[in-house]
Amino acid sequence: MAIRTVLTERFGLTWPIVLAPMAFVSGGALARAVTAAGGLGFVGGGYGDRDWLARELAAAGNGPVGVGFITWSLARNPDLLALALDHAPRAVFLSFGDVRPFAARVKRQGVPLIAQVQSVEMAKAAAGEGADFIVAQGTEAGGHGAARATLPLVPAVVDAVGRVPVLAAGGIADGRGLAAALMLGAVGVVCGTAFYVAEESLAAPAAKAAAVEAGGGETGRSSVYDTVRGFDWPAPFDIRLVENPFISRWKRDGEGLGRNLLTERARYDRALVESDLSVAAVIVGEAVDLVRAVEPAADILARMGQGAEVLLSGAGALVGQAPGRAT
Numbered sequence: 001m002a003i004r005t006v007l008t009e010r011f012g013l014t015w016p017i018v019l020a021p022m023a024f025v026s027g028g029a030l031a032r033a034v035t036a037a038g039g040l041g042f043v044g045g046g047y048g049d050r051d052w053l054a055r056e057l058a059a060a061g062n063g064p065v066g067v068g069f070i071t072w073s074l075a076r077n078p079d080l081l082a083l084a085l086d087h088a089p090r091a092v093f094l095s096f097g098d099v100r101p102f103a104a105r106v107k108r109q110g111v112p113l114i115a116q117v118q119s120v121e122m123a124k125a126a127a128g129e130g131a132d133f134i135v136a137q138g139t140e141a142g143g144h145g146a147a148r149a150t151l152p153l154v155p156a157v158v159d160a161v162g163r164v165p166v167l168a169a170g171g172i173a174d175g176r177g178l179a180a181a182l183m184l185g186a187v188g189v190v191c192g193t194a195f196y197v198a199e200e201s202l203a204a205p206a207a208k209a210a211a212v213e214a215g216g217g218e219t220g221r222s223s224v225y226d227t228v229r230g231f232d233w234p235a236p237f238d239i240r241l242v243e244n245p246f247i248s249r250w251k252r253d254g255e256g257l258g259r260n261l262l263t264e265r266a267r268y269d270r271a272l273v274e275s276d277l278s279v280a281a282v283i284v285g286e287a288v289d290l291v292r293a294v295e296p297a298a299d300i301l302a303r304m305g306q307g308a309e310v311l312l313s314g315a316g317a318l319v320g321q322a323p324g325r326a327t
């Protein structure tokens with residue numbers, strides 16, 4: 001079984017499913033597992049820890065995966081791009097900012113460039129800079145993002161960027177979501193929340209267990225965690241995660257958080273060590289409703305791919321009753 005699209009042809013995949021380059025979560029083992037199971041795995045270069053990136057690229061087997069960067073952070077540590085390119089990545093995935101300073105370098109080395117965007121305007125800019133694939137990310141996504149919803153954003157981006165193939169991200173975690181994204185004109189999907197709970201993910205075991213229990217309605221967007229971690233995210237980006245008492249309190253009182261920053265940062269650091277999830281974050285998106293077990297990445301991928309294939313072949317259940325997990 002397989003689904004063929006421009007994405008699967010370009011990278012030799014079985015399924016048009018990409019592991020999002022999640023900072024602190026998508027390490028080498030998870031990226032490698034997704035690639036080995038027929039998807040495209042990415043290591044999350046995150047906020048620029050060189051030793052971490054070198055270690056995780058080695059853990060991925062130095063080759064069969066891509067590398068993702070948060071663009072505004074990469075601009076502060078541009079040498080990391082050279083480290084990534086030295087490992088002959090399958091692709092470089094740039095999100096949350098202007099790809100211009102890096103696009104030529106990536107393309108000169110013959111490495112495909114994937115740009116994740118949150119609006120039609122950003123999509124047009126990335127297409128103009130030569131992105132090989134554009135990821136249209138909706139606000140349902142776990143982690144950082146912006147305001148547009150996946151369902152209308154994906155076809156709008158498809159229409160806006162002409163021949164550049166588009167991937168959908170945000171709220172996709174099963175075969176139904178994958179099939180729907182392909183129907184919207186995407187050639188594949190980028191999934192974070194679905195793989196957060198994979199056995200191979202670097203998320204803390206307690207956070208994975210909490211994600212399995214959480215519902216999409218418990219997630220929300222804010223900037224509290226960025227403030228407390230000292231990450232200087234530019235507008236319009238904020239972060240979707242499961243709202244806990246810490247978030248709920250400070251979301252309504254940004255000034256108070258500013259006044260108490262040192263104490264709250266110490267509290268947050270302690271909570272990370274102790275896996276205290278009343279303070280530490282479970283970073284997942286609305287699709288967490290569909291995430292119900294900690295399991296190997298290969299199982300998550302196969303169920304999603306096979307589920308979509310059944311639906312796309314017309315052999316699925318009655319419209320509106322397509323099963324999410326039963327394939």
Ligand SMILES: Cc1cc2nc3c(=O)[nH]c(=O)nc-3n(C[C@H](O)[C@H](O)[C@H](O)COP(=O)(O)O)c2cc1C
Binds near residue numbers: 021069
């Ligand atoms: C825990 C977590 C961390 C993330 N970190 C990054 C990141 O470092 N860089 C990035 O480009 N996207 C990051 N994202 C966003 C993903 O690229 C992707 O857009 C998103 O996960 C798709 O939506 P979904 O969570 O509903 O699958 C992160 C997402 C999650 C859930």
